[in-house]
Amino acid sequence: MDGVTVIDHPLVQHKLTIMRRKETSTASFRRLLREISTLLCYEVTRDLELTMETIETPLTEMQAPVLEGKKLVFASILRAGNGLLEGMLELVPSARVSHVGVYRDHDTLQAVEYYFKAPESLDERLVIVVDPMLATGNSSIAAVDKLKERGARNLRFLCLLAAPEGVKNFVEAHPDVPVYTASLDSHLNEKGYIVPGLGDAGDRMYGTK
Ligand SMILES: O=P(O)(O)OC[C@H]1O[C@H](OP(=O)(O)OP(=O)(O)O)[C@H](O)[C@@H]1O
Ligand SMILES: O=c1cc[nH]c(=O)[nH]1
Numbered sequence: 001m002d003g004v005t006v007i008d009h010p011l012v013q014h015k016l017t018i019m020r021r022k023e024t025s026t027a028s029f030r031r032l033l034r035e036i037s038t039l040l041c042y043e044v045t046r047d048l049e050l051t052m053e054t055i056e057t058p059l060t061e062m063q064a065p066v067l068e069g070k071k072l073v074f075a076s077i078l079r080a081g082n083g084l085l086e087g088m089l090e091l092v093p094s095a096r097v098s099h100v101g102v103y104r105d106h107d108t109l110q111a112v113e114y115y116f117k118a119p120e121s122l123d124e125r126l127v128i129v130v131d132p133m134l135a136t137g138n139s140s141i142a143a144v145d146k147l148k149e150r151g152a153r154n155l156r157f158l159c160l161l162a163a164p165e166g167v168k169n170f171v172e173a174h175p176d177v178p179v180y181t182a183s184l185d186s187h188l189n190e191k192g193y194i195v196p197g198l199g200d201a202g203d204r205m206y207g208t209k
């Protein structure tokens with residue numbers, strides 16, 4: 001599908017299978033989401049620019065590549081996005097963080113915004129928006145709308161599972177924002193859940209069902 005990269009690394013796929021299993025406990029689900037997020041972070045940051053810095057090894061001076069972590073913003077769509085955020089911050093501890101509070105109304109499936117906080121100068125940073133689920137796309141579209149409104153120009157969207165319907169909506173709304181996912185699932189059911197999916201990501205992470 002255009003605009004989408006499926007991260008099919010075997011470790012990602014294996015961990016995702018365990019997460020999908022209905023008998024997987026909240027504790028295991030949370031641990032796996034943290035593990036998988038570091039692997040996804042590795043892929044979504046694969047082509048980031050490095051700058052050269054002069055350093056001294058015990059033997060000599062050299063020009064060595066460094067990543068300017070503070071030029072990166074991880075934008076977590078609350079609540080479930082925080083499950084991806086944690087592992088990503090382990091890999092890039094100097095990244096800045098934005099929290100975008102959006103939940104999906106159960107009846108209308110529309111996104112309801114309730115919180116927004118972001119660092120300054122979003123226009124100078126790469127913003128990686130994270131949420132485990134891209135279902136109808138309403139939440140991620142609203143989150144990216146808001147980030148763009150505050151100046152973000154260079155964005156990527158990272159999730160665990162995406163439904164084709166949601167990807168289509170997202171790519172139509174934000175053709176400039178590439179989508180990365182561990183799986184493109186089959187479809188949405190009548191309640192807007194991803195099939196085969198893994199259920200409600202926030203509830204499975206936090207045990208709130
Ligand atoms: O693509 P959509 O159809 O908008 O659905 C996806 C959204 O639904 C879930 O959040 P939810 O609303 O359950 O909130 P939560 O993270 O607080 O549980 C998920 O984490 C996404 O944010
Ligand atoms: O399948 C879905 C759809 C939206 N949100 C979830 O957590 N799961």
Ligand SMILES: [Mg+2]
Nearest residue numbers: 078079102103
């Ligand atoms: Mg949400």
